[in-house]
Amino acid sequence: MDYCIETSGLYHQFRDQTVVEDVSLQVPTRSVYGFLGPNGAGKTTTLRLLTGLLRKQRGEIQLFGKELEKNRASLLQQTGTMIESPSVYAHLTAIENLQVWQSYFRCPDQRIPDVLQTVGLANTGSKKAGQFSLGMKQRLGIAIALLHQPSLLILDEPTNGLDPEGIIEIRNLLQQLNQEEGITILVSSHLLSEIEKLVSHLGIIHQGRLLFQGRLEELSQQQQKFSRLRIATNDNERAATIILQSGLSGQIEGEKIYLPIPSNEQIAQLNFQLTRAGISVYELQVNRVDLETIFIDLIHQPI
């Protein structure tokens, strides 16, 4: 597999607080990688390490297969970033802001109107960025990240402060950049539902540790695993025996019996068998777990 970003054993500590611990990210080239975690999980810290903003304490970081520290300039030339909040000079207009970054990346003049068009800021004229709304600043931040046509985008909560329409717009834009131009995108968020439609891969971080990493489908398969049939009867012990006898696996947790979801026929059959044995079935319910719940479950597992 070809990884655009690969870290191993990444570790970071602020004073005595370990914020990133043994994080080994693998972001495949041309993927959209969702980096998910609750507040304070260590997302921004990891992204700051990836862009060289924080000095690495332990571990390895490779971008495009090259070590970050030794190839900083050439790797950053290919990387567009927006970390934590948009970086905007309040006293300059959108165009002047982009001119500043244009100098550092040495890209053609035409890129400025192009990216402004892309993020929907083409008509801000002489308005200073300080007078922009939160969403407009966010868009300008995205424009800055896109300016030099990077092949890797690292975006920290890019839809922060955008209205629902803006969120969809940016999501579509990122999707388009990924599909049409093959740009690899690493995007962080604390809401799975927000990026579920966008990402192909997912990494879930909590308290500095990577709890899950893989394709979105793999998480969906876990979804099957977590989804269960719940049964409540007047005699759970006997019911459990019957369930086991009929070839299914179940277990009693508290007042209920839980088993992996069988087929519809099996459920009907089971109900019939229990009733025939004189057991009163109070409840027979399929609990489907959505991805968000798996996410919440994952981060609530004791580490």
Place this chain on the structure above:
Amino acid sequence: MSTLLLPAISAEWIKRRRTFSHWMVIAGGFFIPSIICIVFLCYPDRYQSLQQSGHFWEHLIRKAWNMFSFFFLPMGVVLAVSLITQLEFRSVTWKQLQATPASYPTIFFSKLIVLLLMLLQLFLLLNFGLLIAAFLPPLFYTDLSFPWYPFPVQYLVATNLHYYLFCIPLLLLQYLISLQSRNFLIPIGTGLALVVFGMFVLSWRYAYLIPPAYTALYYIRSGQEQGLLKNLYLFSWIYSIIFLCSGYLLFVWKKDKS
């Protein structure tokens, strides 16, 4: 560093647009010439006596630096350096800047060069302003004659060069301090304290050890004590090298660049 230095300087020059420090340079450059001009217009006899002294330009230039060197110049340096550096903290742009291909030396020196260019701009405006102040009064008073005296180019250049040189240690010290602190009050407070301290030690024998006093010291004692001038040169260089190196190393060694 080399290939991106010029683009980085042009980026810094764009950032400086419309900032308070930019206006300060312009206003600061014309401030003293305007005062001198107003005095001449209100008291034309002073203008006349300056002409009669036989050293019109020399005296005019010295008059300007009298006011400038003690407080306005060091304070202007402190303010401009702090404001320009603070711009990145206030806009939270360090993280974007440090994630560009520009190397740490490029970032450090492009900002410094722009500060030195702004200082140069200030000096040029001051001299230009003085020229206007010298030629304006005869336009208002017909009995005054235009100052068509031989222009002491060498004196002018030497004066400007000395003051420029003697500003640099303070500028570098202030740059060092400003780069370290997110909190604007720290560089401004320290800088102000330095300038005031510099004014207090002017009569001290070892005042040449205190960089913020250099411009005033040069004004008071220039031409009188060769020993002092030598010390000023020597210590300007020593301090400049110390502040430049330590400022650079502190900047590069920062663990958190954002």
